[in-house]
Amino acid sequence: MRTRALIAATAATAAVALALIFLYAPLDADQGLSQKIFYLHVPMAIVTLVGFMAAGAMALRHLRTGDRSWDLRSYVTIHVSLVFAVAVLGTGSIWARVSWGHWWVWNEPMLVSFLIVFLLYCCYQPLRFSIEDPDRQARYAAVFAITAGAFVPLNFLAVRLAEAYTHPRVLSATGGHMPGSMRLTFGVALVAAALLFMTLRRVELESKRTAIELRQRWRLAKAAR
Amino acid sequence: VSAVPYVVGAYAGVFCLFGIWVSIMMRHTRRRRRELDELERR
Numbered sequence: 001m002r003t004r005a006l007i008a009a010t011a012a013t014a015a016v017a018l019a020l021i022f023l024y025a026p027l028d029a030d031q032g033l034s035q036k037i038f039y040l041h042v043p044m045a046i047v048t049l050v051g052f053m054a055a056g057a058m059a060l061r062h063l064r065t066g067d068r069s070w071d072l073r074s075y076v077t078i079h080v081s082l083v084f085a086v087a088v089l090g091t092g093s094i095w096a097r098v099s100w101g102h103w104w105v106w107n108e109p110m111l112v113s114f115l116i117v118f119l120l121y122c123c124y125q126p127l128r129f130s131i132e133d134p135d136r137q138a139r140y141a142a143v144f145a146i147t148a149g150a151f152v153p154l155n156f157l158a159v160r161l162a163e164a165y166t167h168p169r170v171l172s173a174t175g176g177h178m179p180g181s182m183r184l185t186f187g188v189a190l191v192a193a194a195l196l197f198m199t200l201r202r203v204e205l206e207s208k209r210t211a212i213e214l215r216q217r218w219r220l221a222k223a224a225r
Numbered sequence: 226v227s228a229v230p231y232v233v234g235a236y237a238g239v240f241c242l243f244g245i246w247v248s249i250m251m252r253h254t255r256r257r258r259r260e261l262d263e264l265e266r267r
């Protein structure tokens with residue numbers, strides 16, 4: 001799909017999602033209006049974690065094939081996932097403030113585990129750019145991305161097995177006890193978040209590829225002189 | 226506590242974050258493409 005088509009699809013899906021969230025989905029009987037944040041927060045959290053795991057798979061492909069384009073894809077996917085993670089932490093805190101009266105609760109496994117994953121991936125860029133040799137940089141970054149990517153589902157499972165204190169669970173057999181209209185809205189919001197992720201990733205990939213091409217051309221121009 | 230400012234803040238914050246991020250990325254790409262074109266012309 002071309003970038004413009006992807007941007008258009010993202011904008012259209014996001015518009016439908018917003019309309020469903022504020023005009024179609026009913027107000028939650030318990031939480032009221034603050035529950036609307038859930039349609040923003042949970043899809044972004046799911047997409048972030050899937051993004052981290054996908055980056056690990058891309059890094060694995062780089063190690064297996066030696067193709068540097070997979071390293072670039074892995075790097076950009078982690079970068080976009082980190083931006084999403086900032087939004088997840090921000091919206092989660094806002095929701096917690098309205099629902100629990102606190103911006104952050106340290107004894108809630110879901111919150112703390114997500115923060116650990118976020119901080120873990122914050123180490124990716126310093127590690128990557130502390131290595132000058134491009135091949136070694138790509139290799140070490142790939143090993144980090146694979147290891148951290150494997151940690152994400154383990155971390156998710158550990159939180160599932162732990163006793164939840166206050167954080168609601170949406171991904172369950174009962175679907176968080178949501179009625180059909182809420183499930184539909186949540187599904188559309190999830191598709192919108194996934195498309196937004198793909199758009200941001202595509203925009204950054206284009207930017208990085210142009211930068212690489214520019215560097216190569218400069219080198220060629222210098223050599224020609 | 227009214228939830229309205231929090232809900233508006235959450236949605237506006239996320240849209241601003243991604244909006245700023247996309248505009249920075251697109252500006253970088255445009256600048257690099259311009260530089261590429263200049264280099265080609267030379």
